Each structure stands twice: as C-alpha cells, then as structure tokens.
Amino acid sequence: MQFNHIKTNRLILREISQPVMDFVYGNYSDSGLSQFFGYNFDQLKVEREKHEKGFSTFNMTFLYFQLIDKESEKIIGWCGYHTWYLDHARAEIGYGITDKEFREKGLMSEALNAIIAYGFKDMKLNRIEAMAAEYNIASIKSLEKFKFVREGVLKGHYWENEQYEDSTIFGLLKDNYQG
Numbered sequence: 312m313q314f315n316h317i318k319t320n321r322l323i324l325r326e327i328s329q330p331v332m333d334f335v336y337g338n339y340s341d342s343g344l345s346q347f348f349g350y351n352f353d354q355l356k357v358e359r360e361k362h363e364k365g366f367s368t369f370n371m372t373f374l375y376f377q378l379i380d381k382e383s384e385k386i387i388g389w390c391g392y393h394t395w396y397l398d399h400a401r402a403e404i405g406y407g408i409t410d411k412e413f414r415e416k417g418l419m420s421e422a423l424n425a426i427i428a429y430g431f432k433d434m435k436l437n438r439i440e441a442m443a444a445e446y447n448i449a450s451i452k453s454l455e456k457f458k459f460v461r462e463g464v465l466k467g468h469y470w471e472n473e474q475y476e477d478s479t480i481f482g483l484l485k486d487n488y489q490g
Contacts, residue, residue, distance in 0.1 A: 312330075312331070312334045314326060314331065317376065317425050317426075317429060318381075319421045319422065319424070319425050320421060321380065321381055321382070321418060321421060322378055322379060322380065322381060322418060322421055322422055322425075323379040323381055324376035324377070324378060324379070324390070324422060324425060324426070325376060325377045325379060326374065326375075326376055327374075327375050327376065327377060327389075327391070328372075328373075328374050329372065329373070332362055335347055335348075336359070336362050341355060344359075348377070348386070349377070349385075349386030349409075372395050372397065373391070373392060373393040373394075373395060374391055374392050374395060374402075374434070375389050375390065375391025375392065375393070375405070376389065376390055376391050376422070376426065377389055378390060378408070378418065378422050380413065380418075385410065386409075386410075387408055387409065387410040387412075387413040387418070388406070388407050388408040388409045388410065388413070388418075388419070388422075389405075389406065389407060389409070390404075390405070390406040390407075390419070390422045390423060390426045391404070391405065391406070391426060392404055392405075392426075392430060392434070392439075393405055394440075395434070399437075399438075400435060400436050400437040400438065401436060401437060401438040401439070401440060402430065402434065402436055402438075402439060402440070403439075403440045403441065403442065404423075404426065404427070404430070404439050404440070404441050405441075406419060406422065406423065406426075406450075406453075419453055420453060420456060423453060423457060424457070424490070427439060427457055427483070427488070427490060428490045431485050431488055431490070436485065437484065437485050438482060438483070438484055438485070439459075439482070439483045440480060440481065440482050441454050441459055441480070441481040441482075441483075442465070442468065442469075442478040442479070442480055442481070443478065443479050443481065444469070444471075444476055444477070444478060444479070445477065445479055451479070454481045457483065458483060458487060458488070458489060459481035459482060459483045460481060460482055460483070460487075461479060461480075461481055462480050462481060462482050463479070463480050464477050464478070464479050464480070465477060465478045465479075465480055
C-alpha cells in the first residue's frame with residue numbers, strides 16, 4: 312500500500328485513514344504497529360481496541376496525519392479531522408505535539424496551515440470546527456492565528472481529570488478562509 316503524504320518545510324504529514332488503518336492492522340506485527348504509529352505497548356493496546364470497534368460510522372468518518380520531523384524521521388504528533396460529516400461538508404479538527412522536545416517551535420502552525428488547506432481544497436469542507444478548553448492557551452492562539460471564530464461554550468463537554476470540563480467551540484468557514 313502506498314501512503315499519502317503532505318510535505319511542509321520541516322514536516323512530513325503521513326495520512327492515516329480507515330483503509331490505511333485496516334491495511335496496517337491487518338499486515339503488521341505488534342512491533343511493526345508500534346514503530347509505524349510511534350506507540351508504546353499500552354498505547355498500542357488502546358488503539359488496537361479502537362480499531363477493532365471501528366472508527367467510522369454512517370456519514371461520519373476521520374482522516375488524520377502523523378507529524379513526522381523531516382530531519383530525525385521521528386513521529387512527533389498528529390493533526391487531522393474527526394467527526395467528519397460527509398453530507399454536511401464539515402469536520403472537527405484536532406491536533407497535538409506528543410513529543411515535548413518539538414513544542415514551541417512553530418511546527419503545529421506549519422502543520423495546521425497544510426491541514427486546513429487540505430480540508431477546504433481536497434475534502435471539500437465548508438466548515439471546520441475546533442474545541443478547546445479555556446486553559447489551553449496554546450491551542451486557542453493557534454486557532455485564532457488561522458482566523459477561527461469563537462462561537463460559544465459547550466458546558467460539561469469533556470470528561471477530563473475526573474471531572475467534566477467546558478469546551479469553547481471555534482469555527483472557520485470556507486468563505487472566510489484566507490489561505
């Protein structure tokens with residue numbers, strides 16, 4: 312199987328979709344899966360269970376990209392879309408730099424620039440949504456940098472740290488995209 316990539320100045324963004332997941336889980340050993348995804352044993356167990364239960368449902372799917380540092384070839388995070396409603400041309404974007412060594416270097420902005428463009432151009436999205444906790448200042452700054460508009464607060468939206476947390480919802484419409 313050939314894996315699709317997007318290249319930026321410092322990153323390789325390797326596409327992970329349902330067909331890729333099915334192929335990799337069907338053909339790679341545990342050690343191969345760990346290497347491909349950058350998982351430790353505990354993470355692999357959790358992700359295998361998610362795959363077995365199925366990521367996609369009717370009219371809703373996901374598409375994300377591993378962030379790979381070009382220089383070291385190390386998987387440093389992810390960025391992409393989940394809760395992608397095909398009939399409504401909208402999806403929720405999510406992202407994270409999992410390797411702390413690579414944070415605060417502008418890499419997520421580099422990845423988001425490519426992924427937002429991909430969403431509007433290749434996925435034909437009309438709307439991209441994002442959720443962020445108010446204390447996640449870095450995420451909010453990233454969204455505001457790309458002209459996402461703060462639209463409201465979802466009360467008790469996520470279960471985190473043994474409590475329900477609110478989420479601020481942001482949206483970006485294709486007509487307002489300046490990429």
